Amino acid sequence: MTHLIVWLIIGGFVTSIFFFDWPHFLFYIAGALAALNILQLILYVFVFPSINYRTFFYAIRQEDLLIQDGIFIITQTVIPFTRVQNVETEQGPLLRKHHLTAVSVTTAAGEHEIPALEESDALALRDQIAELIKENPANEI
Amino acid sequence: MKSKGKHLHFFAIISDAVSTLWSIIVPLGFGFAWGMRHLGQITGYALIILLVIIVFNFFKWLRFKYEFVDDQFHIRSGVLVRSDRYIRIQRIQSVQIKTNLLLRLLGVVQLKFDTADQASKGDMVLSALKLEEAEKIKAEVSRGKTQKSIIFAVEDPTEAPKVVDDSPKKVYALSGKRLLGASLLTSKVGVVLAAVFGLWSQADDFIPDSIQGQSLSYLEHASLVGMIIIIGMVILMLWLVSLVSALLRWGFFKLSVHEGEWRIHRGVWETSDETYKTDRVQAIRIKEQWLQQLFGWCTVYADCSGSIDLEKSNGGSVLVFPLLRKKELPDFLETAIPRFSGPIKRHPLPMRGTLYRMILPAIFWIGLCSVLTWRLDWGKYSLIALPFILAYFWFKNRSEGWALMDKRLIAINRWLTKTTTITRKEHIQSFAKRQSRIQKKLHLSTCSATIRASTAEIITIHQLDETDADKLFQWFRKK
Numbered sequence: 088m089t090h091l092i093v094w095l096i097i098g099g100f101v102t103s104i105f106f107f108d109w110p111h112f113l114f115y116i117a118g119a120l121a122a123l124n125i126l127q128l129i130l131y132v133f134v135f136p137s138i139n140y141r142t143f144f145y146a147i148r149q150e151d152l153l154i155q156d157g158i159f160i161i162t163q164t165v166i167p168f169t170r171v172q173n174v175e176t177e178q179g180p181l182l183r184k185h186h187l188t189a190v191s192v193t194t195a196a197g198e199h200e201i202p203a204l205e206e207s208d209a210l211a212l213r214d215q216i217a218e219l220i221k222e223n224p225a226n227e228i
Numbered sequence: 229m230k231s232k233g234k235h236l237h238f239f240a241i242i243s244d245a246v247s248t249l250w251s252i253i254v255p256l257g258f259g260f261a262w263g264m265r266h267l268g269q270i271t272g273y274a275l276i277i278l279l280v281i282i283v284f285n286f287f288k289w290l291r292f293k294y295e296f297v298d299d300q301f302h303i304r305s306g307v308l309v310r311s312d313r314y315i316r317i318q319r320i321q322s323v324q325i326k327t328n329l330l331l332r333l334l335g336v337v338q339l340k341f342d343t344a345d346q347a348s349k350g351d352m353v354l355s356a357l358k359l360e361e362a363e364k365i366k367a368e369v370s371r372g373k374t375q376k377s378i379i380f381a382v383e384d385p386t387e388a389p390k391v392v393d394d395s396p397k398k399v400y401a402l403s404g405k406r407l408l409g410a411s412l413l414t415s416k417v418g419v420v421l422a423a424v425f426g427l428w429s430q431a432d433d434f435i436p437d438s439i440q441g442q443s444l445s446y447l448e449h450a451s452l453v454g455m456i457i458i459i460g461m462v463i464l465m466l467w468l469v470s471l472v473s474a475l476l477r478w479g480f481f482k483l484s485v486h487e488g489e490w491r492i493h494r495g496v497w498e499t500s501d502e503t504y505k506t507d508r509v510q511a512i513r514i515k516e517q518w519l520q521q522l523f524g525w526c527t528v529y530a531d532c533s534g535s536i537d538l539e540k541s542n543g544g545s546v547l548v549f550p551l552l553r554k555k556e557l558p559d560f561l562e563t564a565i566p567r568f569s570g571p572i573k574r575h576p577l578p579m580r581g582t583l584y585r586m587i588l589p590a591i592f593w594i595g596l597c598s599v600l601t602w603r604l605d606w607g608k609y610s611l612i613a614l615p616f617i618l619a620y621f622w623f624k625n626r627s628e629g630w631a632l633m634d635k636r637l638i639a640i641n642r643w644l645t646k647t648t649t650i651t652r653k654e655h656i657q658s659f660a661k662r663q664s665r666i667q668k669k670l671h672l673s674t675c676s677a678t679i680r681a682s683t684a685e686i687i688t689i690h691q692l693d694e695t696d697a698d699k700l701f702q703w704f705r706k707k
Binding site: 161163164196199 | 533657658659660661662663664665667678679680684685701704705
């Protein structure tokens with residue numbers, strides 16, 4: 088989405104320079120924007136996903152779920168099952184095509200997502216977490 | 229227990245479609261009415277709109293009914309979409325009674341219930357009630373709660389039914405001197421200043437040219453001393469304005485600590501009576517603005533779960549007490565909320581973290597200075613500010629810290645105001661430890677704990693030592 092907007096701005100600059108006699112230094116700005124945009128595209132399409140693939144993991148333990156995520160800043164998050172309110176699977180058209188499913192757990196203060204798992208794994212994980220929630224009842228006030 | 233997956237009733241399709249259509253039609257309808265206004269008599273349409281609103285509200289009022297049914301509170305509302313809401317009295321977390329000047333003239337108050345739901349959907353407001361009626365409802369609600377506890381007590385044969393006394397354990401009232409002090413120390417000059425500048429920028433439109441011209445020419449003729457005096461006067465005025473507003477906000481502030489709940493009364497013109505259950509409190513925040521810190525005072529806030537309305541300026545935190553001596557704080561916490569009380573210690577953060585955090589502002593300011601020097605004559609003088617900025621960040625970062633006391637986690641953060649946050653392990657919803665590659669080289673790490681306030685609130689401790697971060701992480705993991 089932001090890509091589209093930035094390309095529109097660049098296009099707007101170029102046409103304005105050609106047709107409305109806008110100052111020529113705008114070329115540099117348009118060029119810089121285009122370069123940054125392409126760089127960002129390359130990073131987000133080719134570089135970051137592979138790094139993220141290597142850094143991401145989740146682990147289910149007796150009492151909590153551990154998720155590691157991040158590209159430059161590696162974040163490890165612990166979510167105790169006593170605080171999990173519900174677990175959810177989600178599958179968009181693209182994920183469905185590749186037989187993948189996202190699993191997310193919700194606590195009272197936010198949602199944590201495991202973005203793409205094999206369908207059967209995801210369902211098994213969901214059931215396992217649901218089971219563990221039952222085993223670790225919330226001490227809710 | 230296993231049951232077959234079931235569909236909703238077939239009508240769901242139509243009902244969803246209608247609600248989608250409705251959400252499209254209403255804005256369009258308003259747009260249409262807006263367009264029509266310019267075609268015909270403006271007043272006529274305005275009157276029609278007004279009439280529609282009044283009629284609609286009349287039906288809303290007619291439809292709105294409340295009653296007590298056994299141990300539930302039943303609210304019936306809605307004209308087009310009818311809703312019946314049953315709230316178990318047990319589940320009502322707090323009752324608030326509010327008035328403002330207009331309501332008070334009519335002898336009417338507003339009553340609000342909070343439940344554990346999120347702020348967006350959780351509150352029930354009875355917008356106008358006679359004061360006696362509101363008091364009656366409040367009494368009914370608290371009676372419903374006590375009744376329940378008496379039943380519990382009876383079920384337990386070893387214990388005689390205990391009468392829950394309604395008298396407060398302790399009352400903290402804000403004395404006149406304190407009120408003045410609180411207002412003096414915390415008056416937000418900056419905010420008022422910004423507001424006045426905002427007004428001034430708009431002032432062109434509604435101040436006649438002649439007056440404006442005069443005031444400007446007067447300013448031009450004024451000497452330097454005159455200018456300084458004028459500026460000083462303006463600041464003094466702003467300060468007085470904010471002082472008065474603080475006085476009105478906090479006048480007659482009274483906190484009564486009851487068994488398991490707080491009752492907070494405040495306000496001069498717009499009064500509010502609020503009840504909070506203390507087991508709802510997720511974290512205590514102790515804020516010290518720099519002026520307060522200089523004189524050894526602090527303000528106490530509480531982050532509560534559930535539907536605290538966000539219109540209160542402190543982002544959903546409840547003001548527990550506006551001004552307290554730091555010496556009195558341990559006693560205060562001990563009486564008000566024992567589970568958060570205890571010594572407040574501070575582990576300082578490692579030196580290399582402090583230095584690492586100063587790099588970014590330094591780079592930013594140097595970059596800004598070089599641009600200024602390049603474009604402007606006086607640009608190079610802006611470099612003079614650099615040591616001050618660095619010194620500020622130095623002191624800011626050095627005064628931050630953290631501590632782990634049994635089940636309590638204490639985080640001390642500072643921007644201008646020093647904030648000490650105390651939370652407990654059972655209130656932390658999730659805990660995260662993050663580390664960038666540079667941090668890894670420096671053996672630093674950042675920790676953040678998420679708690680459930682009216683919105684998800686994140687308590688962050690920046691640039692801890694790696695081993696300490698691990699310690700915190702393990703502390704949260706083990707039972």
